[in-house]
Amino acid sequence: MTEYDNEPIPGLPDRLPPGESILWQGSPDWRALARAAFHTRLIAGYFGALSVLALALARSDGGYTGVVMTALLGVVGVALLHLLAWASARTTIYTLTDRRIVMRIGIAVPKCINLPLATIASVDLAARTDGTGDLPLTLTGAPKLGYLALWPHARPWRINRPQPMLRAVPGIGTVAALIARTCLAANPGPWPATPDERRAPAPMTLEAQAA
Structure with missing residues (x-):
């Protein structure tokens, strides 16, 4: 049972009064919502730029751990934002x-x-x-x-x-x-x-x- 199972009409708290239709x-659209409200493209671009910067610095000292961690954090963050957008769209009418x-x-x-x-x-x-x-x-x-x-x-x-x-x-x-x-x-x-x-x-x- 979900929190919406008691809706007499999906998206409405009660039945419509007589004469209302x-x-x-x-x-x-959850993909458009992710881009517009959760700014997934902007966040992905930000972490992409950080990863490029980390890669440039790693070439000078030979350590690539920072590059991997930055890219992984960006992937997880954008994935979570997409999940939130999907959940928001799914529960909205x-x-x-x-x-x-x-x-x-x-x-x-x-x-x-x-x-x-x-x-x-x-x-x-x-x-x-x-x-x-x-x-x-x-x-x-x-x-x-x-x-x-x-x-x-x-x-x-x-x-x-x-x-x-x-x-x-x-x-x-x-x-x-x-x-x-x-x-x-x-x-x-x-x-x-x-x-x-x-x-x-x-x-x-x-x-x-x-x-």
């Missing part, structure tokens, strides 16, 4: 309904975060060439969400005002457009001009960025 569910976005996240301490569509002021899009991407969500009011509680499903460096983020989502263009249309349907315009007063993202903007 699921429009999309998805999980991060993003759910879009016609009323809210639900983020089921957490490896050791699972939690579900409910984000009603009316509280979403805007949705940003960061697409990658591999078809995955991130969707940071700007919320209205003063969200009581901690950065560490959200990470790695939080927009980087937004610590004082954390922003939930759907990370490494496959098929990001289609998902972004669907979320935009759903927010528009739940919060029909006209929208105010200032970002702080906006209640929903402009769907055409998201579609254009995702293309």
Whole structure:
């Protein structure tokens, strides 16, 4: 038995209320999550540079133990980061309904975060060439969400005002457009001009960025 066996619907803490329906569910691509959130390529490059430096120094004194230890430490470290990314992606489910976005996240301490569509002021899009991407969500009011509680499903460096983020989502263009249309349907315009007063993202903007 796992901590998710008591979920009536995978990714949701309870059954949906009458009239609410699921429009999309998805999980991060663990390889893209490893690169974007756990910076595996950067860490691998760092240890690669250290290994080259250790090799250059070893040629002068004839001792290659430092080279082996540095390379081994890099391999183990990057492998552990990939394992964390895989576990994070495996335990994460993003759910879009016609009323809210639900983020089921957490490896050791699972939690579900409910984000009603009316509280979403805007949705940003960061697409990658591999078809995955991130969707940071700007919320209205003063969200009581901690950065560490959200990470790695939080927009980087937004610590004082954390922003939930759907990370490494496959098929990001289609998902972004669907979320935009759903927010528009739940919060029909006209929208105010200032970002702080906006209640929903402009769907055409998201579609254009995702293309």
